[in-house]
Amino acid sequence: MSDHLQHPEHHDHGEDRWKHNGVRVIKGDQLDDNTAQTPGMYRQAAINHARVGAQKIWAGTVAIQPNAKTGVHHHGPLESVIFVVRGKARMRWGDRLEYVAEAGPGDFIFVPPFVPHQEINADPADVLECVLVRSDNEAVVVNITDVEPVEKPEEVYWVDPIHRHPG
Template sequence: MSSGSIEEPGDVRDCVLIPGGGRQFEGRQNVSYFEGISAQSAGSKALCLHVMRLPPGGHAEPHLHADHESAVYVISGTVEHRWGDGLRERMLVLPGDFLYIPAGVPHAPYNASDTEPAVAVLARTDPNEQESVVLLPDLSVPDR
């Protein structure tokens, strides 16, 4: 059994463990994240994976990822995903649901509960934690 390394022909790389309960930080989108896999934490070349926590009634600032796709898996809570031109499109994303967000699509998640936090796992094809985040200050999150 290997002790944390994967060997490929002509290439030796180390696997990296990021212990649970890792560093928490605030993203540019005004959302709390728990650090997972990124270029900075694990040396990832094409993937970023974190846990997002939205407080009751909380939302991210409108933003997009210009060249990178995103995927979301909701663990708990109900997230209202707002996207598109003027963030006029809406859908509820429930625990167990997966959501795909294409590159370049304006979006902002919103916690639909006034009492429970929402928790989701986020993956992006940009390995740098905040490099591809483009804030959209001209957009505001529409009222409920």
């Protein structure tokens, strides 16, 4: 390991270089809900540009009410990772949402760029809690209106500036 990595205080930027520009811990009770909110979905940002200066990543939590479902959409060039903390997630994807998979606590879901998909809380009784990580700070969502959702949003619409009402 180079000397400046082992001893950053010897670097040109001085002794306090990493004090305010180094590792940040965001406590779970200090997440930022100053993000798109709607009935059926509660999202909180932990890591983003505004909070910590992140340039290439967004991370936060989402709590999705029972039976909440998005319309069909994709996230452009972004990659997304969803970690299921509690509950039962169902993902549908493909040109006609012809593929389906479910995930439970401890499971990871990877959504590649440009993949048409629908996100669903598959449990009619319990909240789905997830951690979400995206490969950029921009909230890219392209709603696809010419594909009928396999599972139509019915009880609770997951609608916000990112996910539009499917009807």
